[in-house]
Amino acid sequence: GAGVSQSPSNKVTEKGKDVELRCDPISGHTALYWYRQSLGQGLEFLIYFQGNSAPDKSGLPSDRFSAERTGGSVSTLTIQRTQQEDSAVYLCASSYPEGEQFFGPGTRLTVL
């Protein structure tokens, strides 16, 4: 079946604008993860969903970041008042409980 998809693949925005990133997980996967990866760096955990709930939001870097998941499926990551340091690739992954994570291709965000 289809893998994890993310949209847009690339997003260029101006400092101070809000952006919304979308993740469509693999059908049936109850767990969904968001990560951020800066150029040449490792992955930074942002948030994890089990179903529609997010038990741990402590990975979100600031209150400008928020995420939601509806219907146990699609998730959106919203960044308000974007800053240049928000520029990175945002990766989404999904899994069954206790299963391996399957990653999407990522959204490359550039804040000018």
Add this chain to the structure above:
Amino acid sequence: LAKTTQPISMDSYEGQEVNITCSHNNIATNDYITWYQQFPSQGPRFIIQGYKTKVTNEVASLFIPADRKSSTLSLPRVSLSDTAVYYCLVGYSSASKIIFGSGTRLSIRP
């Protein structure tokens, strides 16, 4: 949360066996050890997971000593296409927070 330590980079040649060791001194009883591979401009891809002793699949082997404070990913007869970043993760699969770390950048030469 168990922290992992891996070499920043490694170099090898085609046809060689490559072993990447990861240290995780604070591993908890319930933690599994998982390795992912990431190519440029792609998301990470699962390679192998284990709890103790040895696990082998069609891609790699994972060796875990009895104290579980380290693990070694073994890639047999590497090729140029194995050039990638390899991440060692320690945790419970459904844990709320997964720490990937900086990974090991493996470069394979002809």
